Amino acid sequence: MTTPIFNLENKVIAITGGASEIGYATAELLASQGAKVAIMDVKRNQLMEAVEKLKKLGGQVMATVVDVRDRKQVDDWIEKIVETFGKLDGGANLAGVIPKSINIDRVEDLNDEDWKFVLDVNIAGVMQYMWAQIRNMNEKGSIVNAASIAGLGGFPKNAAYTVSKHGVIGLTKTAAKEVGDRQIRVNCIAPGIIDTEMHRGSVRTRGNEGDYKIQIPRKGQPQEV
Numbered sequence: 001m002t003t004p005i006f007n008l009e010n011k012v013i014a015i016t017g018g019a020s021e022i023g024y025a026t027a028e029l030l031a032s033q034g035a036k037v038a039i040m041d042v043k044r045n046q047l048m049e050a051v052e053k054l055k056k057l058g059g060q061v062m063a064t065v066v067d068v069r070d071r072k073q074v075d076d077w078i079e080k081i082v083e084t085f086g087k088l089d090g091g092a093n094l095a096g097v098i099p100k101s102i103n104i105d106r107v108e109d110l111n112d113e114d115w116k117f118v119l120d121v122n123i124a125g126v127m128q129y130m131w132a133q134i135r136n137m138n139e140k141g142s143i144v145n146a147a148s149i150a151g152l153g154g155f156p157k158n159a160a161y162t163v164s165k166h167g168v169i170g171l172t173k174t175a176a177k178e179v180g181d182r183q184i185r186v187n188c189i190a191p192g193i194i195d196t197e198m199h200r201g202s203v204r205t206r207g208n209e210g211d212y213k214i215q216i217p218r219k220g221q222p223q224e225v
Contacts, residue, residue, distance in 0.1 A: 009034035012085040014078065016068065016129055017095030019046035022146070022191075024053075025223040026092050031059030038081040040066040041095070068095050068125030078132035091133040091143045097121045099160045107159050115160045122164030127171060130186075134179060145172050145188040152190055165190075 013030050017023035018039025027037045031054050039054075041047045044065050054061045062084055066073045082088055099114035126145055133143060150158060151165030169188055176186040 006033055011035045011089040012081065012087050013037050013090040013092060014081055014088060014129075014133060015039045015092045015094065016066075016125075017041055017146075018063075019043050019050045023092070023094040024050050026094060027054060027059075027061070028057065029223070030092075031057060031061065036060040036062075036085050038062040038064070038077075038085070040064045040077055042067050068128065069120045071128045071131075074125075074128045075132050078129075078136050082136050087138055088133065088136045089138055089141050091129060091137070091141075093126050093129045093143065093145045095121065095125060096146055096164075101157075102161055103157045105159075106157055110159055118160040118164050119167075122161070123167035123171070126168055130171070130175060134175070134184065137182075137184060140183045141185075143175070143184065143186045145186070147172070147188040147190045149190050149192050 008030060011030075011034070013035045015023055015027050015030070015037055018027045018037070019041035020043070023039065023041070027039050027050065031037050037054065037059060039047065039050060039061065040063070041050075042065065047063050047065060051061055051063045062081065064077045064080065066077045068074065078088065097118055099110075099118050101110060101114050105111075105114075130143065130145075137143075145168050147168040148161070148165040150162045151167075151169045155162050169190070172186050172188040179186060
């Protein structure tokens with residue numbers, strides 16, 4: 001374990017999308033600061049690999065395969081966390097997807113499958129985590145949702161993803177105003193282009209990086225988020 005940056009000793013944090021990339025980097029950081037981390041992902045093999053790595057670092061970890069689109073699975077996961085660790089102090093909602101058509105299809109060309117899949121995971125999924133987390137969270141808890149720079153403005157040929165991330169920002173702002181009386185903080189992050197397998201897969205699909213106007217001429221890394 002590393003020298004603590006901040007004290008999270010015995011805090012219990014639920015992390016969605018925790019098997020890889022930003023989710024795993026978050027789990028690793030929180031575990032290194034003494035938190036007990038409960039990670040979920042739909043990718044079983046990667047999830048088990050993540051558990052082994054976290055345990056080698058000395059972290060206390062619980063892992064569960066969950067499809068974010070299934071409300072019962074999400075509810076059961078949060079209930080299992082509280083049953084296992086006795087409480088819930090925080091949530092890092094980082095699971096997300098991009099459509100196959102990103103940077104390819106205009107609004108009029110979008111297909112129903114891409115549209116529904118992205119919104120089901122990126123906004124309905126976040127809502128389902130928050131339903132369960134807020135109902136089970138201690139006072140003075142904290143929730144952080146993953147939005148994107150796409151949620152701060154319009155991006156051409158990126159409708160489904162952009163809409164979903166605008167939704168995350170709106171949901172976050174609304175929830176923050178509702179749960180302040182319990183001293184629960186709700187915030188979101190809005191990363192730019194991050195060098196993840198999801199992004200690399202998108203580049204392979206469309207054959208180019210796309211025209212992104214970013215101030216620092218490089219991609220961010222998951223651990224920087």
